[in-house]
Amino acid sequence: MNPKELGKKYDKIAQWWHEKHHDSRYGLKQLELALKFVSGGRSALDVGCGAGGRIISKLEDQGFVVTGVDVSEEMITLAIQNHPNCSFYVKDICTWETEKKFNLIIAWDSIFHLPLHMHRAVIDKLCYLLENGGVLIYTFGNAIGEHTDMWHEDEFYYSSIGINDNLTALINNKLTIMHLELDQFPEKHVYVVARKP
Numbered sequence: 001m002n003p004k005e006l007g008k009k010y011d012k013i014a015q016w017w018h019e020k021h022h023d024s025r026y027g028l029k030q031l032e033l034a035l036k037f038v039s040g041g042r043s044a045l046d047v048g049c050g051a052g053g054r055i056i057s058k059l060e061d062q063g064f065v066v067t068g069v070d071v072s073e074e075m076i077t078l079a080i081q082n083h084p085n086c087s088f089y090v091k092d093i094c095t096w097e098t099e100k101k102f103n104l105i106i107a108w109d110s111i112f113h114l115p116l117h118m119h120r121a122v123i124d125k126l127c128y129l130l131e132n133g134g135v136l137i138y139t140f141g142n143a144i145g146e147h148t149d150m151w152h153e154d155e156f157y158y159s160s161i162g163i164n165d166n167l168t169a170l171i172n173n174k175l176t177i178m179h180l181e182l183d184q185f186p187e188k189h190v191y192v193v194a195r196k197p
Contacts (some may be wrong), residue, residue: 003092003094004069005073006026006072006113006156006157007023007070007071007072007073007090009023009074009154009156010050010070010071010072010074010075011073011074011075011076011080012152012154013152014050014051014074014075014077015074015077015078016071016073016076016152017050017051017165018050018051018053018075018082018155020138021050021053021054022052022053022082022091023054023055024054025054026054027054027108027109028054028055028058028095028151029158030108030137030181030183030191031058031106031108031137032058033082033179034104034106034135034178034179034193034197035076035104035135035179036092037135037193037195038103038133038134039133039150040087040103040105040131040134041103041131042062042063042064042065042103043064043065043067043101043102043103043104043131044059044064044065044066044067044102044103044104044105044106045065045066045067045068045069045100045102045104045105045106045129046059046066046068046069046106046107046108046113047069047093047105047106047107047110047126047138048069048070048071048093048107048108048109048110048111048113049068049069049070049075049076049079049088050070050072050079051075051078051079051082052068052078052079052086053082055106055108056068056079056082056083056086056122057083059102059104059106059119060083060085060086063128064103064104064189065086066083066086066087067086067087067088067089067098067100067102067192068083068086068087068088068089069088069089069090069091069093069096070088070089070090070091070110071087071091071092072090073084073090076090081083081112093107093110093114093122093125093173094097094114094118094121094122096114097131100129100166101129101130101131101134101176102130102131102134103130103131103133103135104133104135104136104137104138105126105129105130105134105135105136105138106137106138107126107136107137107138107139108137108139108191109139110111110138110139111138111139111143112139112158112159112160113157113158113159115159116145116146116159116160116161119135119140119159119160119161119165119166119169120161120165120169121180123166123169123170123173124135124173126138126170126174127169127170127173127174128173129176130175130196131196132196132197133194133195133197134195134196135178135194135195136170136175136192136193136194136195137191137192137195138191138192138193139190139191140160140161140166140190140191140192141159141162141188141189141190142160142162142163142182142188142189142190143162144160144162144189145158145159145160146158146159146160146163147159161190163180163190164191166170166190167180168194170192170194173196174187174196175194175195175196175197176194176195176197177192177193177194178193178195179191179192179193180192180193192194
């Protein structure tokens with residue numbers, strides 16, 4: 001799916017998303033595990049940050065300086081309102097460029113919207129953007145291929161390269177896998193925590 005098209009789909013549900021997720025605990029237990037492996041500085045990148053909320057609030061509470069990127073203009077507008085001390089960009093992670101490096105990168109329920117052929121390139125990019133000793137946590141599907149689903153009366157695109165190819169990508173980038181879990185089993189939702197030496 002074209003990132004601009006995806007952004008417009010999320011624009012339509014941005015307010016609903018904000019209200020539903022702002023104070024939820026979804027993903028925080030997994031983030032807390034990842035935070036245990038972070039050493040050194042306190043810079044964080046949230047890929048597919050949405051309207052902010054629980055994840056960015058947790059990072060701010062832990063003293064992180066947060067940068068967020070998302071393809072939805074409406075989501076970024078809400079994120080700026082929710083977290084005025086953070087930096088946010090309406091950008092596609094596939095093409096976004098930065099000279100910054102980060103101690104923590106989180107991509108919670110966002111990479112599975114990438115075009116299938118871009119998964120490996122984006123994982124490589126996220127690994128590159130980590131500081132030495134930095135931690136990457138992201139979610140993906142325990143499946144291989146692409147499909148669409150109806151959600152909020154609209155069609156959304158999903159894709160995954162599966163567990164083995166995700167792990168291979170991380171290992172080839174010289175990251176150490178610290179944790180992998182199918183955290184919503186029997187749903188095909190996977191999260192992985194990896195650390196750069």
